[in-house]
Amino acid sequence: MTDTDVAIIGGGQAGLAAAHVATARGLRAVVLDAADQPGGSWQHYYDSLTLFSPARHSALPGLPFPGDPDHYPARDEVIAYLGAYTARLDTPVEFGRRVTSVTTAGGHFAVGTDRGPAVTARAVVAATGEFGRPYRPALPGLDTFTGTVLHSSEYRRPEPFTGHRVVVVGAGNSAVQIAAELATVARVTIATRAPLRWQSQRILGRDFHWWLATTGLDTAGWAPGLIGRLIPVIDDGRYRAAIRAGRPDRRPLFTRLDQDVAHWPGHPAEHIDTVILATGYRPDLGYLRPAAALTAGGRPLHRGGVSTVVPGLGYVGLEKQRSFASATLRGVGRDAAYVLDRLHP
């Protein structure tokens, strides 16, 4: 069993940024990741995924994103970048180690995995993202639906849905991107409770992320509720044009599903083949229950990523953890530095 200063759970971008910062602070660290290879959850995202932020605003600390700084990297470029970042780290990254429990005793943490006890440490950084815990809301009649129900985490490419009648539920970037892609091969409705909110990719000739960085909005420590309301769908014009053309069309959420039929406000009831829930995720932190670090619903009790109930425990990569950028490639480095400076391992 390894004894170290900081055990970092999760080797996606958030865990890698934490490892980089720990090494820079002169701390001994080890990263434990359940997957077999580097790349975090990017290796499970849909094939066509392209970053909404250009390369210059998509780097982790210490290694620029390769290629033209103004290009929008594809999913596989991100996987390759995270692989290169992992290989350059001075911190050991152990793959194939799923953490199942974190316990505390006498100022030390014991980290257990599915292959037995792994690490004792003076501090723990939880950086396991959300992909392992998709959120599936109880929509009216969904339990009676006889067609296919997928969460967006299970969606890869449009071809299997050719000719289908598909409803994508959700109002975020993934919902719009998946619905627009599917609408090239299927009849697709994007169903949202409220109208979609848009953010133009470019403003006065500059990418939106340049403005966020230049104005300081990207790092402003806003109230989480306000940050939540400010996350729009980023569009270079293509998605709004597609929705105006009705491919996909946008409607308020169906009132109910009844077996294979959707009942809509203001539209005739109709047969549906597939419902895709692009309804987001929740933090995947069940291994922290033995340390009593979570709410009953599994959410971390923290301020800015520092646990308010377990000294020495921190988080990196939580949505809205400290700022607009917290759960993004460009934001995790800043949050990792903030958290590690407050864990005092």
Ligand code: FAD
């Ligand atoms: P993950 O990438 O999920 O990595 C978590 C790691 O923890 C994984 O490697 C997993 O194997 C490991 N793990 C999980 N549980 C355990 C356990 N119990 N024990 C050990 N290891 C464990 N961000 C941007 O900056 N730009 C974008 O354009 C962008 N597009 C996105 C598009 C989609 C569809 C989604 C879903 C997200 C997007 N994001 C984007 C947001 C964010 O950058 C990604 O979600 C990113 O993958 C989050 O990184 P992470 O390290 O926090 O988590």
